[in-house]
Amino acid sequence: MSVARLYTIVLLLLVAPLCNAETLRVAVASNFKTTLEALVEDFAATSKHRVIVASGSTGKHYAQILNGAPFDLFFAADVRRPRLLEQQKRSVPGSRFTYAIGKLVLWSSEAGYVDDQGLVLETGAFRHLAMANPRLAPYGLAAKQVLQQRGLYDKLQSRLVRGENIAQTFQFVATGNAQLGFVALSQLQGSSMAQQGSLWTIPESLYDPIEQQAVLLNDTPAARALVAYIKSDSAERIIRRFGYATPSQERE
Incomplete structure (x- = not known):
């Protein structure tokens, strides 16, 4: 075999995996953005696929998908929108699954501001x-x-500031524009701001479970590969590290 032919074969072997690589466009709820970025980094270690992450509120992403936004996967912060997409035949049949269960906390960036029972809500301080x-x-x-x-929702209306999504809500509290706020535990996990501030981990009996589901919008090998990875044990370990419960934990 000539050197030139051998060089050509080697070049084709190197290029072939790249030719099979795809670009995935993923819509994700704001609370899960940082976690998904960590997951994508781990996924990339064994995959040639490129993943573009767009974060925002679940409601806005849902509207964008209905209006034709070219997403391949949707990681919502609820069950309702993925189920609606399934019912409206806007997703791949049978692809909907739970990837995380979120936890809500009341947080202030100021130490000692929020007590461990959330009584600050009643005092109105x-x-x-x-x-x-x-x-x-x-x-x-x-x-x-x-x-x-x-019994405080109506009473506190004049003091409420609403973020478009949980990321903006977190910024309101982090910058001091709001003295305290309801954020996702995952936003504080490993954060130095959480250690310096104060929080109340809210009993899950006070709100409906924040079951977060994903759904496949475009059936491609790359999208299937990412879904398979998200369901893996290694991905679940990362998800738990960021402050979420996972389906396997709920079944235990």
């Missing part, structure tokens, strides 16, 4: 309380349910 928009963000709906359980 704050000007602004941040929460995500309950119409768009499941974490906002959970926050509304907590306030309703405490």
Whole structure:
């Protein structure tokens, strides 16, 4: 075999995997953005596929998908929108699955501001309380349910500042524009701000479970590969590290 022919064969072997690589466009709820980025980094270690992540509120992503946004996968912060996409035949049949169960906390960037029972809500010792928009963000709906359980939702209307999503809500509290707010535990996991501030881990009996589901919108080998990875034990370990429960834990 000539050197030139051998060089050609080697070049084809090197290029072939790249030719099979795909670009995935993934819509993800704001609370899961950092976690998904960590998952994508781990996924990339054994995959040639490129993943582009777009984060925002679950409600807005749902509307974008209905209007033709070219996403391949949708990681929502609830069950309702993925189920609706399934019912409307806008997703791949049988692809909907639960990838994480979120946890809600009441947080302040100021140490000692939030007590471990959330009694600060009753005392009203704050000007602004941040929460995500309950119409768009499941974490906002959970926050509304907590306030309703405490009989405070109507009473605190004038003090509520609503973020479009949980990421914006977190920024309201982190910057001090709101003295405290309802955020996702995952946003504080491993954060130095969490260690310096104060929080109340809200009992899950005060709000409906924040079951977060994903659904496949475009049936490609790359999309299937990412879904298979997200369901793996290694991915579940990463998800738990970021402050979520996982389906396998719930079954135990």
